[in-house]
Amino acid sequence: MSENQTKPIIEFSKVAKRFGTLTVLDDFDFKVAKGEKVTLIGPSGSGKSTVLRILMTLEPFQEGTLTLAGMPYHEPNGKGPFKASEKHMHQIRGHVGMVFQSFNLFPHMTVLRNVIEAPVRVLGLPRGEAECRAVDLLAMVGLADKKDRYPSQLSGGQQQRVAIARALAMRPRVLLFDEPTSALDPQLVGEVLSVIRNLANEHELTMLLVTHEMRFAREVSDRVCFFDNGRICEQGRPEEIFGAPRQDRTREFLESVIG
Structure with missing residues (x-):
């Protein structure tokens, strides 16, 4: 080794x-x-x-x-x-990715935008590629059908699952x-x-x-x-x-x- x-x-x-x-x-x-x-x-x-x-x-x-x-x-x-x-x-x-106690989602953004925002702005990922990654991650956490919802339309558990997908989107x-x-x-x-x-x-x-x-x-x-x-x-x-x-x-x- x-x-x-x-x-x-x-x-x-x-x-x-x-x-x-x-x-x-x-x-x-x-x-x-x-x-x-x-x-x-x-x-x-x-x-x-x-x-x-x-x-x-x-x-x-x-x-x-x-x-x-x-x-x-x-x-x-x-x-x-x-x-x-x-x-x-x-x-x-x-x-490094971090999932906090209080979700910390952007309330004015859809679930999909919450997940793609950092990869696009921080990593410089093309938006189309970031969206494909986000859709896959949302499916992984069981929320593919919620991608166009806003955080206020989700339960706390769903919001935290979005937060996990968002952290994973950075490939930490x-x-x-x-x-x-x-x-x-x-x-x-x-x-x-x-x-x-x-x-x-x-x-x-x-x-x-x-x-x-x-x-x-x-x-x-x-x-x-x-x-x-x-x-x-x-x-x-x-x-x-x-x-x-x-x-x-x-x-x-x-x-x-x-x-």
Whole structure:
């Protein structure tokens, strides 16, 4: 196996993230292999979503290094290691897709336009090619017949499925899910989890998922990481974390959310 095949696609090394005096990530080390499906669990405020937001370039960090597919999240441009140019961040952003809690669809655009907008504007994809890609992705998430609807005409579950298609339209190397079902009514959660489950099972995408759906995390993950106070306290295969956690703090958390 070549070095490129064994090198992690994501690598955090001693990363620190602070909001004022509050340290959210502390001396944080984290690696993800290409094609790996990793779920981040833990109490609110433990740093899980911050990891995703840093990867999506939505949050800067103060110390350490981060690379995505060998690309550093900074440039040796004399401005300091955490002040990369917007051009450099734009290049990295093209390799990462993110599905947020709150859908974030453009309300004035049809479903089809929501999916094609970024490939056309960011990737420079010809509109006809972007539309073909969008139609295929909407069919994959079960919404081919909704392409001319507006977000307000869809259920929350349907809107989140459009958001997943929109993220996939950029052909990302890494796909991030930040509690993708937390804003949904309970009866709509299943349809979104089903789409994510199919993605995990049928595609070689690298996926990072923050969720409180523990049964789902156990089903789709190659690895589960339990976060607490800005650190990974315990990680392992789903059957290890959910079946026989080694740390008391992990056990206490799982008992509180699973019962």
